[in-house]
Amino acid sequence: MQPQKRVLRQLKASREELAYAHEKALVTLYSIGDAVITTDEQGRIEHLNPIAEQLTEWTREQARGLPSRRGLPDRQ
Structure with missing residues (x-):
């Protein structure tokens, strides 16, 4: 060959x-039954599992690319 x-x-x-x-x-x-958020090397959110979506009230699409330091959304 x-x-x-x-x-x-x-x-x-x-x-x-x-x-x-x-x-x-x-x-x-x-x-996974716990909230899991994964980030890239720069700390930007790549994925949220369904539990993390419920906790943060973000969809994966909304969260993708956000800095993880931003924290959870405000609950009013």
Whole structure:
């Protein structure tokens, strides 16, 4: 097998493994019974599980990209 084909096959396998691991992590995140908020390296919110959505009253879409230091929304 040519080296390029081998590298491409390995790359494809790695991408499939990464996609599987990502999906498995999301399933775990969303099934946890506690509120879980994940952030990126800069502290911006990436994901909220359903319990965190209930607690914060934010949807995942509303929270995505917000700085985690912002804290919880005001409850009035």
